[in-house]
Amino acid sequence: MKRLSVWLSLLLVLTVFLTACSSGKDEKASSTEGKATITVASWNAAADALTEQIEGFNKKYPDIKVEVLHTDTGYSKVTPALAAGTGAPDIIQTQARDFPAFLQKFPDQFVDITDETKKYKDDFIESSWKSVTQDQKIYAMPWDVGPTALYYRTDLFEKAGIDVESVKTWDDYIEAGKKLKETFPDTAMTLYTDDFNLYEIFLNQLGGSYVKDGKINVNSPESEKALLLQKKMKDEGIAINVHDGNGRIPALTNDKVASVILPVWYAGTLSHSVEKQAGKWGIVPIPAFEVGGNTQANLGGSVLAVSKQSKNADAAFKFIEYVLTTDEGQKIMLKYGLFPSYTPFYKSEAFNSKDEYFGMELYPFFAKQTTTIKDMEYGPIMLDATKPLKDMIDGVLAGNDVKKMMGTTAESISKSTKLKVNH
Amino acid sequence: MKGPSFLKKSAGYLFLIIASIASVYPFYWMFVGSTLSDSDIFQSPPKLLPSGEFMNNITGLADSAPIWSALGNSLLISTIFTIATLYLCAIAGYAFAKYEFKGKNIMFVIVLVTMMLPHQVTLIPLFKMIIGFGWQDQPQAVILPALANAFGVFFMRQNMMSIPTEMIEAARIDGASELSIFHKIILPTSLPPLAALGILSFIQQWGNYLWPLIILQNRESTTLPVLLSQLVAPGQVVYYGQVLAGTVISIVPVLILFLLLQKYFISGIYGGSVKG
Structure with a gap:
């Protein structure tokens, strides 16, 4: 049974080695960092869409590095970090209907973006501001809606x-x-x-x-x-x-x-x-x-919020602004089936193309289904x-x-x- | 006289055949489904013969999700975890089974009490601790917390109680050191329970979901169950063929391990129940 014990000790050594070398890697990464890095927690197709956004975003802002973290729709990944007050990503996606609960459960965890979003007030479907507003202050940006x-x-x-x-x-x-x-x-x-x-x-x-x-x-x-x-x-x-x-x-x-x-x-x-x-x-x-x-x-729809734990809150907002309030950004979102809350995009060419499967202009039809959507608390x-x-x-x-x-x-x-x- | 026993026997067999078809069918369909295109998967009646889409599904999956690195991470984490758990649980279980020392009973009770603690209760403190170590996204963040768990220690102790103390004493008289007694006598005689605990630990870590989901934020460092669960969600297009292909990848290693260690598994599970 000598062989077994040799194997075992080898593995223990490996474990220790692994620990040592991975923590070493960590130090290196932080020392070469010259620019701001922001992390975005998002899920599934939405996360894939955000990942595709990075390239276009970096053309505009080469100094901001973006990392997309794939989470689950049940928020098991972000809630411990918000509860612990440490380890949270810079930008967090939640469903629009869940966001008021986040504001309540984790007070003081989200950055007030009222001033930054003022100029976009009329660009978004009116009912989509409802769930991101608390006491007249805005804490997240509406992303998509579900007419x-x-x-x-x-x-x-x-x-x-x-x-x-x-x-x-x-x-x-x-x-x-x-x-x-x-x-x-x-x-x-x-x-x-x-x-x-x-x-x-x-x-x-x-x-x-x-x-x-x-x-x-x-x-x-x-x-x-x-x-x-x-x-x-x-x-x-x-x-x-x-x-x-x-x-x-x-x-x-x-x-x-x-x-x-x-x-x-x-x-x-x-x-x-x-x-x-x-x-x-x-x-x-x-x-x-x-x-x-x-x-x-309306059914569904998400929002993007900036975490107070973020060390680069400005850079984080710039990313949100790029992906949600530019035609380039929304074009990628639409590719992943995320129907924009941002209405100026409805005039773009990408939005008005014909859908082969349905044989009709799909998105303009749905744009017409957003005009009398009622506010929902x-x-x-x-x-x-x-x-x-x-x-x-x-x-x-x-x-x-x-x-x-x-x-x-x-x-x-x-x-x-x-x-x-x-x- | 022959009639009723024959009837009884065939009824038993019939029941067993139906039961085994019922339990094997989902697996079989999973393998078949992974070779179908998405629009064929939901056909009714279901297609029961494999088609040729498996490689398409796999490459599609690999394009949209880092399935190979997830497989690598899962293998690495589960293997190191299993082997380290086996060694640590064996050595701790041996101490509790065969040594007399002060506070032994109290310590054993404390170990058992940790078994009663629901995993969810420790999540946030554990999260803070691991973040404090800077181990986010590192495999050891998943390996370490459940190492030498109470169940394993308890299981090994129960099994080692049946090892005759005379054997240990004989080795001692022959001049073996305590550690070499453990390595050369105790470990080899405990192979069946080790195999059983090994399979259990491996499967537990292989299917571990909540903790890796929380602590492995980066997609490149994530494990298979976490990655697979992210492929299915409301409000988006689900590529079922790819999901099934991913599930096949995730189930094959466990299947192989189980088949290899099966004969130890059964004898090991019952090992502690009869005191020798």
Whole structure:
């Protein structure tokens, strides 16, 4: 067994050696540093987009080195650093709806950029400033928005004799779903997932909010209406549950669903994951709750904030400014499916090109779906409200009393966030 | 008389066959899925025969994410972690099993208590500590915290209790030093539990997600599970073929290790349960 012990000691030596040489590397890096380095924490496609931005940014600012850190959407990577007060990246991406909760949970961790952003006030979709503002001060820059539309299968609609133009309200939509079933018994009109996406779309369309005047507002009349619509869709058998985003794709691939109610970012998934259905999809605004009502809603969207821990806050803001308020920057964002909040870009050539998969000018269509999006107050609750909101929807869909479910949900969010409930 | 026992037997076999198909099918489909193009993956009924897209998926994945460096990091971290854990747990477990010293019981209780501590509780202090060392993005930031963990020490101690003390005493009389007793007698007789602990440690570190996610910020220094999880997220296009190909890469090393050490694994797990 001599061999074994030789192996073991070799490995121990290796471990020690590894530690030694890697810490040595660290010292070297910091001593040769002459210019500012900023780190940006972002996720997935957004992070890929930011990585591609670095080259163009460095042409303008050769002295600022940018590093993109890939994080997860659950923020497990940035929250310890914010809680510990050390080790945070210079720029942090959060979902727009989560940002107020970040401001609340980590006070004094984000740089006030009110003065720097003043000149851009009118360049961004108005509703996108809402979640980055606290006490009239701005703490982050709006990045993308998620204007929502009805994606529908033109071929299936035609065969079932449904004229999409005549679907004006959600009630029409449900009737059309029943008609579809007569021709295609195995195809549902639409789908939903085990989260609160559809609920949030309806809630925003109705002008409802999660929080109003600093109080929890999930028990509002708008909330009730949103919940009842999703329940009706399920009860009438026109909406099927596919559990999560991965479940949507088999349902679409195998013609189980004839339309989806989702934001602009779903166009990319359709054209990639359901490639074979090219030319079979049309897009129209979502139906209204009543004739002539609001047909626009937002779901999703992110913001970029500068951390107070940053030693190069100015350089960090310059990067945000470059990627979000220039045509070069937004052009790359659009390539990754991030629909800009920054409206001057809507005039650019890249924005107005024709999409092959849908056979239409995709982005100008969605730009038109941003004009009456209602302000939505998320309040500082969204990091804690995910599970209660999900439970509320599950409960309502299972047939429990809507008012009772809203009440218990409001109480349970109140318990974890210490916010009062709106009565 | 023959009838019912035959029936019973075939019913048992039928159950086993169904159960094994149910547990093997997801793996099989994963391998098949990694060779399909994205639009074929979700076809119903599912395609059950491999197609030729595997290399496309792999190169696509390698273009968008540093999969090879993640594989290298995972192998490096898991291997060093496993071997160091085995040695440290064995030597600590040996001390607790075969030596009498002051405060032994209290120390053992303290070791066990750390087993009850949920990992999440230590996250922020650990994060501060590792950042203080300047070890962000370094492999040792992942290797070090769970080294010589309580479970391993406990597991080795239970197994080593069954080694006859006479054997150690005989070695002592023959003039072996304490350390060479450990190296030449204890370690070789403990091979089965070492193999079992080795597999467990390797798999644990191979699938370790939360801590590497937090401390390995840089994409080049990240591990496979972290990288793979970043390929799937709401609100973006998911390249399922690439994800499946990445999963195949991540599962093959564990599969090989398990097959190699399987026979030790079973005997090692039960080793401590019967005191010799």
